[in-house]
Amino acid sequence: xxxxxxxxxxxxADNTEDQLLWSAFQQGDSKAFEKLYKxxxxxxxxxxxxxxxxxxxxxxxxQDLFIDLWQSRERLSEAVSPxxxxxxxxxxxxxxxxxxxxxxFRELDSEDSDILPPTVPIEYEIIQxxxxxxxxxxxxxxxxxxxxxxxxxxxxxxxxxxxxxEIADILLINEQSVRNLIQRAVLKLKHLALALSLFLFLxxx
Amino acid sequence: MSYKHxxxxxxxxxxxxxxxxxxxxxxSDAYWQGVIEEYPEKNEIIQQARQLLVSLHKESNLNAPxxxxxxxxxxxxxxxxxxxxxxxxxxxxxxxxxxxSAAAVVLLVCGWAIWSYVLKPDYSYQSQTFPIxxxxxxxxxxxxxxxxxxxxxxxTITLQPNSKLSYPxxxxxxxxxxxxxxxxxxxxxTKNANKPFFVYSHELVTKVLGxxxxxxxxxxxxxxxxxxxxxxxxxxxxKSKSHSFLQKDQRPNAxxxxxxxxxxxxxxIDIEKQLIENPAPLLTPYQLGxxxxxxxxxxxxILDNLEAIYGIKIEFDxxxxxxxxxxxxxxxxxxFDRINLICKGLESTYSVKDGKIWxxxxxxx
Numbered sequence: 001x002x003x004x005x006x007x008x009x010x011x012x013a014d015n016t017e018d019q020l021l022w023s024a025f026q027q028g029d030s031k032a033f034e035k036l037y038k039x040x041x042x043x044x045x046x047x048x049x050x051x052x053x054x055x056x057x058x059x060x061x062x063q064d065l066f067i068d069l070w071q072s073r074e075r076l077s078e079a080v081s082p083x084x085x086x087x088x089x090x091x092x093x094x095x096x097x098x099x100x101x102x103x104x105f106r107e108l109d110s111e112d113s114d115i116l117p118p119t120v121p122i123e124y125e126i127i128q129x130x131x132x133x134x135x136x137x138x139x140x141x142x143x144x145x146x147x148x149x150x151x152x153x154x155x156x157x158x159x160x161x162x163x164x165x166e167i168a169d170i171l172l173i174n175e176q177s178v179r180n181l182i183q184r185a186v187l188k189l190k191h192l193a194l195a196l197s198l199f200l201f202l203x204x205x
Numbered sequence: 206m207s208y209k210h211x212x213x214x215x216x217x218x219x220x221x222x223x224x225x226x227x228x229x230x231x232x233s234d235a236y237w238q239g240v241i242e243e244y245p246e247k248n249e250i251i252q253q254a255r256q257l258l259v260s261l262h263k264e265s266n267l268n269a270p271x272x273x274x275x276x277x278x279x280x281x282x283x284x285x286x287x288x289x290x291x292x293x294x295x296x297x298x299x300x301x302x303x304x305x306s307a308a309a310v311v312l313l314v315c316g317w318a319i320w321s322y323v324l325k326p327d328y329s330y331q332s333q334t335f336p337i338x339x340x341x342x343x344x345x346x347x348x349x350x351x352x353x354x355x356x357x358x359x360x361t362i363t364l365q366p367n368s369k370l371s372y373p374x375x376x377x378x379x380x381x382x383x384x385x386x387x388x389x390x391x392x393x394x395t396k397n398a399n400k401p402f403f404v405y406s407h408e409l410v411t412k413v414l415g416x417x418x419x420x421x422x423x424x425x426x427x428x429x430x431x432x433x434x435x436x437x438x439x440x441x442x443x444k445s446k447s448h449s450f451l452q453k454d455q456r457p458n459a460x461x462x463x464x465x466x467x468x469x470x471x472x473x474i475d476i477e478k479q480l481i482e483n484p485a486p487l488l489t490p491y492q493l494g495x496x497x498x499x500x501x502x503x504x505x506x507i508l509d510n511l512e513a514i515y516g517i518k519i520e521f522d523x524x525x526x527x528x529x530x531x532x533x534x535x536x537x538x539x540x541f542d543r544i545n546l547i548c549k550g551l552e553s554t555y556s557v558k559d560g561k562i563w564x565x566x567x568x569x570x
Contacts, residue, residue: 030286037282041275046268059270059278066282143264151264158217159261186213190253 018082026073033073036082037066044090047155051148052094061093084166087156091170142192150185153178208244216254226258328408328443330387330424334371341371341385358382358395360402365389367423376400387424391434393417409469410441412457432466432481435516440467442474463487463516464540465560478560484540486514497535504529504551508564515540518561525568526551 018039024032041062048058065086069076143151149171156167157178168175208216216222225233241248270278334341344364346352352364357375360382364370368388376382382394382402394402396415404411406422409429416436422429431440439457458476459467464484468477499507504526508519517540531550535543544562548555553566 033286034279034283037279038275041278042269043265045270045274046265049268049270050264055270055274059274063278063281066278067285070282070286143260154257155261155265158257159265161218161223186257189257 015081022082023078026076033070040086044086047087048090048094052097057097061090061097065089065093083160084162087160088170142189146185146188150181153181154185157182208240208247211247213250213254216251217258223258226255227262330369330385330407333405334385340373342374343369343371345369358397360392360394363391386420386422389421391419408443410443412439412441427471429469429471430466431461433461433463435463435487437462440476442469442476480517480557480560484515484517487516488514499531499533501530501532504531507531507547511543519564520561521564522568529569
């Protein structure tokens, strides 16, 4: 059961509930629209800010997204997954913004420069309970060191629970590329985490 | 519930597992502890999945907006919702259209202005006289009655109320006599075949050698009129296809003889030749008296007389009317009264077209 819905609402957001809010908002229910906003504004913002770390730009993009959403509500399709629609719409707006401010942002295709980590021998797979907190912190650090596209794919897949097809559409690549991005990200994280635990293990010895 | 075949991916996307990772409680703790004990080989994957979810969640929270940001963004959005419901603020599509429409309007207005003020020929009285105003005398009649103006060549012009006339201080030798009119005036031009007399009234030009005629050419009116009393008058439109009037060989749009008038419709740049409403005899009453009594006279002769008296061409089939004779006595009847009487006697009808009178009927056998 969800104990703190306001904090953890988004990863568990029920699509059925989203769709109810969506169709209510399409019929001009501004309260439903506000609920939808409150449901998604935080994750959309943090997702956008990770890609384009400029608070005022992301604020503008999110405002525009919701303003356009409200004003085109009668023309929107009903069968959409609201979460997917919102992420896709924000990502498209970020692409456009990036084109406008091309110099200010990191390269989009940085995942190409990512070298696959060497395969980790199975005998090193030791996880120590005591080291878990430290390991988690390091994982967070490693998340930051992931190429942006890998991070995006990873967070859309496992945190936002979007399908490969949806992610492919959001990132403007094909599904297989999404799978590759995620696979590489997971491998890299595993490798880094295990290398670290091995290091700790040896150090403790 | 069997987790025997669960991989990392399966745990990550399994909703109860996600809830345990991100919002654990004693109940879920106990449950997943039990799973790990039951499937010790899955412990590593479970730990990895849990760490990944928690890390992604923390990373997301790290970049999350502040409450203030969330509120201020909403107030911006809400502004549009309120406006939208009140139907005041045009929507974005409309704003987009409005922007482009405005640009289009600006272009159109600029284009129109350039056309009007730069490219479009302006033949108004004002624009024609202004550049040469130092060489002109202007007479303006703002009073209730007509004003007589005598030109250097002793032509007389009767200027009607609300009209202006400009003419040179002197007509140069061997050159055109050129005057400018806006409004209405009757011209009695002294004959001088070497120096044609031109009246410029807006886009209408009247050329005569020595005649009397009336021009009605008010700036705002839709039609202008040149009505001839005596002599021969050529009328030109400056807006006609053969544009440059000052070329020597431009053919007149209409050549008028007495009792004819040209009606110039400015919108469609069309000159129509008509008869004036009440054609006046060209002869003196003395001369008239001689040709107003007819006793068993041939119709051809009577109509020829009328043609001569009024200077208006009367068209009829001479062959058909060869044997017709009439006895008539005219005194004060107007031209059309006389034509009517004649037509009654001949069981014929008449029409006026192209400045002429046309008589049609069975004739006399």
